[in-house]
Amino acid sequence: MAVSVGKKDLSGLVDDRFGRCPYFMLCDSEDVEGTAEWKDNPALASTGGAGIAAGEFLDREKVKVLITGSLGPNALRVVQASGVSAFSAPGSMTVLESVRAWATGTLPAITAAGQAHAGER
Amino acid sequence: MRIGVLSGKGGTGKTTVAVNLALSFAQTHKTQYLDYDVEEPNGFLFLQPEVKEQVSVPLLYPEISDKCTLCGECSKACQYHALAQVSQKVLVFPELCHGCGTCSIVCRYGAVLERERPLGLVELGYHGNLRCVQGILREGEALAVPVIQAVRSRAEERSTEGFEVTVADCPPGSSCSVIHSVEASDLALLVTEPTAFGLHDLKIAVRLVRELGLRHGVVLNKDDGSRLIRDYCGAEDIPLMAAIPFDIGIAKTYSKGLPLLEDSRWAVLFADLRDKLVREVPVQKHED
Ligand code: SF4
Numbered sequence: 001m002a003v004s005v006g007k008k009d010l011s012g013l014v015d016d017r018f019g020r021c022p023y024f025m026l027c028d029s030e031d032v033e034g035t036a037e038w039k040d041n042p043a044l045a046s047t048g049g050a051g052i053a054a055g056e057f058l059d060r061e062k063v064k065v066l067i068t069g070s071l072g073p074n075a076l077r078v079v080q081a082s083g084v085s086a087f088s089a090p091g092s093m094t095v096l097e098s099v100r101a102w103a104t105g106t107l108p109a110i111t112a113a114g115q116a117h118a119g120e121r
Numbered sequence: 122m123r124i125g126v127l128s129g130k131g132g133t134g135k136t137t138v139a140v141n142l143a144l145s146f147a148q149t150h151k152t153q154y155l156d157y158d159v160e161e162p163n164g165f166l167f168l169q170p171e172v173k174e175q176v177s178v179p180l181l182y183p184e185i186s187d188k189c190t191l192c193g194e195c196s197k198a199c200q201y202h203a204l205a206q207v208s209q210k211v212l213v214f215p216e217l218c219h220g221c222g223t224c225s226i227v228c229r230y231g232a233v234l235e236r237e238r239p240l241g242l243v244e245l246g247y248h249g250n251l252r253c254v255q256g257i258l259r260e261g262e263a264l265a266v267p268v269i270q271a272v273r274s275r276a277e278e279r280s281t282e283g284f285e286v287t288v289a290d291c292p293p294g295s296s297c298s299v300i301h302s303v304e305a306s307d308l309a310l311l312v313t314e315p316t317a318f319g320l321h322d323l324k325i326a327v328r329l330v331r332e333l334g335l336r337h338g339v340v341l342n343k344d345d346g347s348r349l350i351r352d353y354c355g356a357e358d359i360p361l362m363a364a365i366p367f368d369i370g371i372a373k374t375y376s377k378g379l380p381l382l383e384d385s386r387w388a389v390l391f392a393d394l395r396d397k398l399v400r401e402v403p404v405q406k407h408e409d
């Protein structure tokens with residue numbers, strides 16, 4: 001699974017910008033602490049379509065579950081097409097808390113596009 | 122002669138100046154008015170030309186056929202992220218596509234089909250003997266440049282009607298849309314207002330035309346006699362080509378949708394500006 005994050009730290013906060021977050025935390029949901037690794041968001045450098053590029057990246061990483069803030073319409077299309085289930089966590093949650101909340105089924109699924117962060121840095 | 126009319130932002134009276142200057146030129150020269158402000162063209166509202174020609178501006182975008190092997194090359198090559206290759210398909214995002222054609226070149230399986238969608242329109246008509254051309258970007262579309270280029274090629278490159286004077290009403294701001302519409306002007310007229318914002322935007326416009334190496338002059342709109350813009354022009358050695366007094370009559374004429382030339386004071390003012398331009402910039406007959 002993947003979480004959009006601002007810092008390479010499990011106690012860091014969830015970054016609510018999917019396409020423009022600095023890193024993704026990738027892990028196996030069975031053992032978050034043991035398998036967590038951080039990857040740079042390759043979409044950060046792009047001038048447009050960051051959500052699309054980030055969605056492609058998750059597909060390449062074979063991610064099945066995504067925790068982020070919200071998804072713009074284009075990002076949502078890519079994420080859905082690649083069969084990823086997306087969940088929304090508030091930006092006040094730490095990464096570890098968000099994964100635990102997901103495991104207990106308390107995070108809402110993202111089924112509709114929120115505000116796109118187009119062009120934001 | 123090609124005159125580009127510019128302003129740092131909208132609402133400074135740029136279109137008023139461009140339309141009235143074009144009307145003034147039309148009295149003495151074979152003239153065309155071109156509205157390059159394709160996101161918000163409003164010169165036709167004042168000129169009310171009889172539209173004779175309407176041409177759609179298409180944009181190509183890809184459609185992925187079932188020959189696709191999911192190799193991912195097209196999505197890697199698209200710098201606008203208009204394509205995404207995920208699991209079992211390639212997704213197309215037409216509104217991000219710039220129609221560059223790269224994807225169909227890189228696909229080795231002939232799976233990229235080119236489709237067209239209407240991006241905008243070019244309209245051409247006449248107000249008396251003044252030829253009027255405008256570009257209109259369709260609502261919801263973001264790519265202004267292809268529509269600007271379509272106006273340019275219809276009115277300026279393929280024209281065989283030998284216009285002596287072209288007045289180009291350029292979009293506000295300093296984006297690539299402005300550059301595409303103002304470049305190759307003999308002179309750029311920068312329209313501004315005597316306010317701190319006006320001065321700020323004027324400085325941006327001056328930087329742009331200097332970078333493009335264009336001759337330029339300022340038209341001061343809503344002139345209240347203050348020194349602000351005059352001092353700046355003096356210090357920067359930029360000629361003040363015309364000053365349009367602040368006058369309630371302008372707002373009235375403007376809100377009625379009438380060109381200012383209906384009023385003899387403005388007719389004189391724009392005739393002066395026209396004659397000054399004719400003295401400064403030689404008018405060439407375009408044979409072809
Ligand atoms: S390059 Fe052609 S074959 Fe490869 S993914 Fe794109 S459309 Fe499919």
Ligand code: SF4
Binds near residue numbers: 181182199220221
């Ligand atoms: S035509 Fe160009 S911009 Fe459009 S999808 Fe293909 S590569 Fe991308």
